[in-house]
Amino acid sequence: MIRIAAVGDVHVDKDVVGRYRPALEELPARADALLVAGDLTRHGTPEEARCFAKEFGGLAVPVIVVLGNHDHQSDQQDEVAEVLTDAGITVLEGEATVLEIRGHRLGVAGTKGFGGGFAGACASNFGEREMKDFVATTERYAEALTNALNSVQADALVALTHYAPVPETLVGEPLEIYPFLGCYQLGRSIDSAPTALALHGHAHHGAERGRTPGGVPVRNVAHPVIKQAYNVYQLLSEEVDATLIAVR
Numbered sequence: 001m002i003r004i005a006a007v008g009d010v011h012v013d014k015d016v017v018g019r020y021r022p023a024l025e026e027l028p029a030r031a032d033a034l035l036v037a038g039d040l041t042r043h044g045t046p047e048e049a050r051c052f053a054k055e056f057g058g059l060a061v062p063v064i065v066v067l068g069n070h071d072h073q074s075d076q077q078d079e080v081a082e083v084l085t086d087a088g089i090t091v092l093e094g095e096a097t098v099l100e101i102r103g104h105r106l107g108v109a110g111t112k113g114f115g116g117g118f119a120g121a122c123a124s125n126f127g128e129r130e131m132k133d134f135v136a137t138t139e140r141y142a143e144a145l146t147n148a149l150n151s152v153q154a155d156a157l158v159a160l161t162h163y164a165p166v167p168e169t170l171v172g173e174p175l176e177i178y179p180f181l182g183c184y185q186l187g188r189s190i191d192s193a194p195t196a197l198a199l200h201g202h203a204h205h206g207a208e209r210g211r212t213p214g215g216v217p218v219r220n221v222a223h224p225v226i227k228q229a230y231n232v233y234q235l236l237s238e239e240v241d242a243t244l245i246a247v248r
Contacts (some may be wrong), residue, residue, distance in 0.1 A: 001237045002101050002156055005030065005061075005230040008037030008201025009222040011070060012052040020055055023229035028060040031232050032101045037201035037221050038068025038112060038162025041080065049080040053087035062099055064090045066110040068162035068202060092160065094144030096152045104236060107154030109193075111145045113163030113200070114138045116183030123179060142185035149193035156235035159190045159198040159216075168210030169220035170203045187212040196235050 005027055010020065027034060036056065041048035044067075056063055071080055081091045090097055092110030099106040116123045116138035125135040141163075149159060164170055164182030173181060181203050190198045191214030198216055204224040211218055217240050221231055233240055 002104055002106050002235040003031040004033055004035055004106075004158065004197070004233045004235065006035045006037065006199050006219070006221040006233060007223055007226065007230040008162065008199075009039040009068070009204060009224065010036065010052070010056075011039055011042045012055055013042050013048050014051055017051050017055050020229050024056065024059055027230075031061060031230075033062045033064065033099055033106065033108075034059065034230065035108065035158065035160050035199055036063065036065040037160060037199050038066050039070040039201060040065060040067065040084075041071050044071040044073040044076055044080055046076060046079045046083050049083035053084055053089060057084075057087035057089055062090065063088075064092060064097060064108050064110065064160065066092050066160050066162055067112050069112070072112075092148070094141070094148055096148040098152055098154055104156065105154040106235070107152040107157040108160055109145060109148035109152065109157070110160035111141050111148065113145070113161040113165075113186050114141045114183060115163060115180040116185065117179035118167045118182070118184045121178065122184060138183050138185055142183065142189045145186060146189040146192050149189065149195060156196045157194055158235070159195050161186055161198070161200045162202050164200050164203055164206070164218075164220065165190055165198055166210040166212055166218050169200065169206050169208065169218055171207040172205040173203050181206075187218075190214070190216050190218075197233060197240060199233075
C-alpha cells in the first residue's frame with residue numbers, strides 16, 4: 001500500500017507560516033509523500049514562494065507540487081518554481097516523476113491545467129482568434145498531461161492538476177464559472193493512461209469526490225473543501241480514501 005497526503009489552495013504568505021507545519025511534521029507516520037495541487041501562494045511572488053518553501057519544505061517525505069493560477073498572477077512563475085526547486089520540492093509542469101516506496105513505484109504526472117468547460121458546455125476551437133488561442137491553451141496543457149502520464153511505468157499512477165478534470169467535483173460552485181474551473185480534456189488525458197487517482201484543487205466551494213468518464217477516482221483537495229491540513233489517500237489498496245486526518 002502507498003499512502004499519499006494531498007492538499008491544494010493553501011495560499012501561503014507570511015501570515016500563514018506556521019499554520020500547517022505541526023501537522024506536516026507528523027506526515028512520516030501517516031503518508032509516504034505529499035502532493036500539493038496548486039495555488040501555493042496568494043500572488044505568485046518569489047517572496048511568497050519562500051514562505052511556502054519554509055512551511056512545506058524540508059519534510060521527511062517527498063513533496064511534489066504543481067502551480068496554480070494564483071502562482072502565475074505576478075508573471076513570475078519561473079522564479080517561483082526555481083525557489084521551490086532549490087528548497088528540494090519537485091515542481092511538475094507537463095512532466096512526471098517516480099518515487100520508490102517500499103518496493104513499489106509511485107508515478108506522479110502533473111500540470112496546472114486550464115479552463116474550457118465540460119461536455120455540452122465548453123469552449124470550442126472556432127471563431128475569433130482569441131477563442132482559438134484560449135482553447136489551444138487548454139489543449140496544450142491536456143496534451144502535456146497525456147504525454148507525462150504515458151511516459152512512466154509505475155505500480156500506481158497519480159495525476160496532479162490545479163484545474164478540475166470533471167464537473168462532479170465542482171458541485172457547489174456557480175454553474176456560470178465551471179468553464180473557468182476545469183475542462184473535459186484533462187479528464188480525457190487521465191483516462192488515456194492506467195491512472196489510479198486524480199487530484200486537483202481550484203474549486204474552493206466544490207465537492208470532494210468524482211470520477212472521470214473512464215472510472216478514475218477524482219478528489220478535489222482544495223483546502224477550503226477538505227478543511228484540514230491534508231487528506232490521505234491509499235493506492236494499491238481496496239479503498240482509495242483513508243481515514244481523514246483531523247488537523248485544522
